[in-house]
Every structure is written in structure tokens, then in C-alpha cells.
Amino acid sequence: MVSSSQPARVRFAPSPTGHLHLGGARTALYDYLLARQTGGQFILRIEDSDRRRFVPGAEEEIYASLRWLGIQWDEGPDVGGPYGPYRQSERKEIYQKYANELIDSGQAFTCFCTPERLEKVRNEQQKRKEPPHYDGTCRNLSANEVSERIAAGEQHVIRFKTPKEGTTTVTDLLRGDITVENRTLDDYILVRSDGLALYHLAAAVDDHLMNITHVIRGSEWLPTFPLHGLIHRALGWQEPEWVHLSVFLKPSGKGKMSKRESAELIKDGHSIFVKDLEGLGYLPEAVVNWIALMGWSYDDHTEIFTLPDLVEKFSLDKLNPSPAAINFTKFDHFNGLHIRALPLNELVRRMKPYFVEKGFQVDDATLLKIAPIIQERLQGMDDAPELAGFFFKPDVNPDVAELAIKDLTPAESADLAKKILAILESLPDVKLETAEPPMRKLVEQSGLKAGQVFGLMRIAITAQRVSPPLFESMEIIGKEKVVARMRRAVELLSAL
């Protein structure tokens, strides 16, 4: 379904104050999808107008996270573009110009109130159970007084002169018209005393100057949405289409994830920060698929989507305005789906770093043999070394207690192990076709269950209770090592 035939220009506008989280990633994803689908542009704009909040490295990390997800931008601080600069801190003069325009047209005013006085006013309003708002002291100062006080070096900000009467109606694509009483709106500050614009003005100016057609952002902007509409109108500009996405709630569904809770998550192998996800074993394809489906759906049954699928199928009118609880269990499911969908050589390429990180010396040829037998057993990519590390160890240290078969005496277990060893030694190789039939025969003769006999072998050869299929694994390890490991098991059991 094509939602718009006109090329869309959309922007993702994070502030470089922290890590890119899932909510932001989803917004960026939708931006990207709309741009690609309509043949438009996806713009990355850094909203760093508050330099006090600047976090070194945050901007670079946002770039890295987006790139990892496969979300490429067409214009941005690093790649440039025809509408730059793309960092708000570099656009100070531009905002000043429009702030002056608003003052000249009587739609903004210079305010000399000190933060201390405002604090006091707020406290008093609080006491009287009134909503905190600017009391209008400087709303109607004469032009002369203003220029005199500025000339005298008095600190001042610029405020929007919000209409006191009537109502304002703005339109959200998902929610329709939203109407508020103007008296509930404040005379918001547009330009700080240091001369830099605040978000409200800066975003409006940038969105207009950069020809943004769709503003997709979080629903935390809904309360100031009417103000934004008013600013565009005061400047005589046509508004973009506004789309407010629902917020992500914590897994319990009770409220947004707090900073502390976000940090705690990693202990369970989860994180809401994109930068952590690769290390936790998640595939970017899975992340994209999962977050795309939180707040958007295609139909009543399709659930696997690649980025190109999404570009083709995404549409704004299928967006869901209600808040969504983050569900990591389902995320793990998507991860498994995408791991299993990976071509084997690609799986090898992706899992290699996880082995290397754990100190394993791996080679592609062996990894390629292992790939098909562990692919469907990986919940996360980070499970690979634990599941298949034994392939790369010179020898393993099985736990004797696990080696012994429960229903047998230690001597009987040792005896059985000897028989297994003898059979293995007699074989020309330990390929699946060669090794399995004689072992099945042994199981039959022993009167034990296949699981018991193969279990002993599994522990002996892998030192793991859980492993990829035994005979397939043996084939990859090779007769020499298999026999050596079995011999060691015999020794261990005999010593019991």
C-alpha cells in the first residue's frame, strides 16, 4: 500500500544527550521507511541547542546505532546536504531572525523576568492550586522600555505571545483534530537569555526551512503540539503532517522505563539501548522487525519483515496510537526467526566475533560445518560459543558424576564406556553413517535407552549436557579427538 505519492522529507532529530533507545530507533525507522517508500529524503538533525546537556560521544554513538540497524540517512551533520547545517547549535542566527520577526509582528515579546522571580511566581501558583504558568508581567512592555532595558544590559528571553482567548486546533494524523483552550497554553520561552533558541522555535524553523513534510515524533510532544502549530501559523508557514507515536512502556505495562530500570535490564540479557543489543546476541534484522511491529502492523498474520519488506509495506494509516509494553520474550522469538533465516555463510560471518570474543581460535571451514547443526538451536548469537565451543577445544573436562549412568553402578558405566571406546576405535571414521549403526546396536545389546548411552558419549565428547546432535558433532570433531575424549572418559569412570 502506498501511503503517499509525494516524496516525503522526514527528519529524525535526537538530542545528543544519551544512548539511542528502542523508542528513538523506532521513530527513526518509520522516518526512514516513509522516506524510502516515497522516494524522498531521510534527514538526521542533531538537536543540541542546550549545550549544557551535551554528552561527548553521544552523537557518534547515535550514528553507529542507526548504521548498525541499517537505517541510512540522506542528509545530516556528517554527510552534509543542501539544507545544512544540520546541528542546531550551528543555526543560532537563523532562529534569532525568526524570533525577531515574531516580535515585530507582535506575536512574541521580550521578557526580563529573572528565573528567581519566576520560581517564586510558580510556587505561589502551586500553593493556590493553579497550574504553573507565566504571569504576563512583560507581555505588554513598550518598545522603548524594551530597547532601554536591553541597552542597559538586562538579561532577557523571548517568549511566544500565546493568544489568551479562544481555542487552537491542531491535527495529528493518527488522532485527528486536537483542540485546546488557549488559556491553558503558556507564554513559552522561544529564545534563552544566552541567545539560543529552545526546541519549540528551533524545530519549527528547521522543519520549515528543511522542507520537512512529515514530523514523526513521540507522543510526549502532544502537550506542546498546539504551541508548535501556533508557531508555524504565526510565521505564516504551512504546517507539516504531524504524527505522534505512542510511547514504549516497561514490560509490565506500568509506565515508562526509568533510568535505573533500563540499567538493570542488562542483567537479564536485555537492553533498551541499541548499542548493547549486538553484544547481547541480537541481530539488527530482528531488532528492526520487532520494533517495526510495536505500534504498526501490516495485516492480521504477517510477522516476518526485512527492511526492504518494510519499505514496501509500511504505511502511516496502519499506525496504532495506544502505548505498547516492551516484550523481550517476543524479541527473542524474532531473533531466533532471523537467525534461522540466515544463509549459512552469513551465519558463520556473524557468529565468528562471538567466538573470538570468548577467546576461541576459530576457522571458517569448521564454523561452516557447525553452522547447520547449531542454527536452529541458537536463541541469541551470543549462545554460539557456549553451545559449540567444544569443537574448538583441544580437549574437554567432563564431570565424572554426569558421565556415570544413573541406573548403573560405576563399574557398569565404566564397562559400557570401554565398549563404546572399542567400537569407535574399530571404525574407519566417525561419520554419521559409519558411527551411528554400531552404536545403535550397542544400545540394543546393553538393554539401556538410547538416551542413556548417547548421554554418556555426549558428556564424554562435549563435556556438555546439552549439545548439537551427537553423531553430527563427532563427524566434525574427527575420529582422533573423539577416541581420545572417549578414552579419557573410560579412565575417569574406572577411577570411580
Next chain:
RNA sequence: GCCCCCAUCGUCUAGUGGCCCAGGACGUGGCCCUCUCAAGGCCAAAACGAGGAUUCGAAUUCCUCUGGGGGCACCA
């Protein structure tokens, strides 16, 4: 306190007046497959927050309530 938004299984969701005694997915329980673990297959339990109204007919429209969420900075 004030303002705004939202409301279908535990969770993510389909559903835009009759196709719905509500469909899919995750998770959960059971069964099958099986050398462990997975994967896969089959089956099951599980929801339209409440009350009014409109209508021949409402999960779908309207109102009230309730619940949940968000916001009320010289942050974004």
C-alpha cells in the same frame, strides 16, 4: 492539582456497523517427533474495562465513568 492522549487474550496486535459466540503471534499447558537441547507439527486455556445512548443490528458511532499513559523547565 491542571492539560492532553489512549483503552480487544498476561503481552504485541487484526478488526473502521452485520463476514466476530472476535482472527494471528509471543508466552503458558498438553500431545507428536526425538540421542540432549532446540526447531517443527497438532491441540487447549486466554480478551472486546463499566454504564448509558444511537441502530433492525455495535468490539466497531456518541456520552459519562473507570483505568492506564504522557506533559506542566531559560531540557528535548
